[in-house]
Amino acid sequence: MFSPLIDELMAALRCLPSVGPKSAQRMAMQLLEHDRAGALKLADCLVRAVEGVERCQRCRTLTEQELCGVCSNTRRDNTLLCVVETPADVLAIEQAGSYQGKYFVLLGHLSPIDGIGPEDIGIDQLLMLLDQEPITEIILATNPTMEGEATAYYISEKAQRAGITVTRIAHGVPLGGELEYIDGGTLAHAFSSRRAIT
Amino acid sequence: MFSPLIDELMAALRCLPSVGPKSAQRMAMQLLEHDRAGALKLADCLVRAVEGVERCQRCRTLTEQELCGVCSNTRRDNTLLCVVETPADVLAIEQAGSYQGKYFVLLGHLSPIDGIGPEDIGIDQLLMLLDQEPITEIILATNPTMEGEATAYYISEKAQRAGITVTRIAHGVPLGGELEYIDGGTLAHAFSSRRAIT
Incomplete structure (x- = not known):
């Protein structure tokens, strides 16, 4: 509607998780009107991350080094x-x-x-x-x-x-969670996995 | 924490409106794990839009042409x-x-x-x-x-x-809006701008 370039940018922004048409529109406008430097920086980071980031050889997490920070930490x-x-x-x-x-x-x-x-x-x-x-x-x-x-x-x-x-790892009611709002499956699991207080 | 490139990408994603640290993290992971092609496409669109999109000569909206679609539409x-x-x-x-x-x-x-x-x-x-x-x-x-x-x-x-x-343009209660949930300022304006039914 606006211009082919802006329409294309709005479509491309929708590859981001939970970004629908309205958010994509707001993002495109915000970048083009107020933060062109940020947009270029983002484009640069995207390209460098896609090209540089691979799997850690040992633990398979994402990293651009051969071994990730955790694996190489002695x-x-x-x-x-x-x-x-x-x-x-x-x-x-x-x-x-x-x-x-x-x-x-x-x-x-x-x-x-x-x-x-x-x-x-x-x-x-x-x-x-x-x-x-x-x-x-x-x-x-x-x-x-x-x-x-x-x-x-x-x-x-x-x-x-x-x-x-x-x-x-333990599963059950999260800390700070209120029983009233916990789903039935979690609650049933919390009961069947109850622990004796010693 | 992960790797400098991923940290940088997460920081760059925060130039987008209403993207906080958690969303940026989810976006970076989603792109790097499942949609590298989408990430490169987004980077390309960002660069082309920032370089190509200027103001419409007549109405000053964003467009990459001299005149935007509305202004050039006879x-x-x-x-x-x-x-x-x-x-x-x-x-x-x-x-x-x-x-x-x-x-x-x-x-x-x-x-x-x-x-x-x-x-x-x-x-x-x-x-x-x-x-x-x-x-x-x-x-x-x-x-x-x-x-x-x-x-x-x-x-x-x-x-x-x-x-x-x-x-x-008229200001007042939006269509489909329920009076109960309309702010006081809007409601006061809707009363002071009431129209005779003819």
């Missing part, structure tokens, strides 16, 4: 290995700031119906790590979905056979 | 001129689809406190248009804020002196 505890589904999960756990071990990123979960088997999510690479590194505990932090649970179960079987302790 | 009614504050306002009115006249974009509003006078918002150029074109009615669609009202008042004075009919 002060991290390399007897602990936390297994997650995505790089965003690593970021969330790092931001929580309490975990000091290392990671392995599956980049997905087992899903036979979509033809995603153990090799597709790097379980062979994970088992190799268990051989090569002094890992004593695997902490499974896959999502509490059917596929995430199946993936956790599959890995725990393999790791236990290798004599490694396997744990699963 | 089927539009050139006796009507709608005055708005921003190119986004033009887009909103065009999307409503009922207005068939032309536009003039002020790119702001009068604001003596910020040193913004008539020349800064192109009122001289607007007055020239009134001389050159067969305009019979100016429709003032500046925002119903103090500055927008002052700007509308200033333009109406000038235009009436040139013998042109000046109108202001």
Whole structure:
């Protein structure tokens, strides 16, 4: 409606998650009217990130180095290995700031119906790590979905056979959550996983 | 935390309106994990739009041509001129689809406190248009804020002196709006601007 270039920019902005037509329009106007320098900087960062960012050789998270910041940090505890589904999960756990071990990123979960088997999510690479590194505990932090649970179960079987302790992060009512607003599935899980107070 | 390139990309994404740290993180992850082609396309559109898009010579909206689509459209009614504050306002009115006249974009509003006078918002150029074109009615669609009202008042004075009919778009309760949820200022205006039913 405006001009082909602006229409194209608005369409391109919609590749961003949760950006619909109205947001794309507002973004395009804001950039062209008030922040052309920011728009050019963003374009430059996008190109450099797409060209530079690959997978960490060891844990498969996103990084532009051969080894990511966590894997190359010698002060991290390399007897602990936390297994997650995505790089965003690593970021969330790092931001929580309490975990000091290392990671392995599956980049997905087992899903036979979509033809995603153990090799597709790097379980062979994970088992190799268990051989090569002094890992004593695997902490499974896959999502509490059917596929995430199946993936956790599959890995725990393999790791236990290798004599490694396997744990699963706790699921239940979030801290600060009010029981009234928690979904039924979570609440049922919180009851069935109740712990004795000692 | 992840890698300098990804951190830089997340920072650059925050030039977009209403994108905070969490959204920027989700956008960066989504692009790098699932839509690298979209990211490159977006970068390309940003650069081309920033380099190509300028102001329409006549109405001052954003366009990459000398005259925008509305100004160069000979089927539009050139006796009507709608005055708005921003190119986004033009887009909103065009999307409503009922207005068939032309536009003039002020790119702001009068604001003596910020040193913004008539020349800064192109009122001289607007007055020239009134001389050159067969305009019979100016429709003032500046925002119903103090500055927008002052700007509308200033333009109406000038235009009436040139013998042109000046109108202001109606303000009041939006269609589909429920009185219960309308702010007091709007409601008071709706009462003071009530119309006789004939």
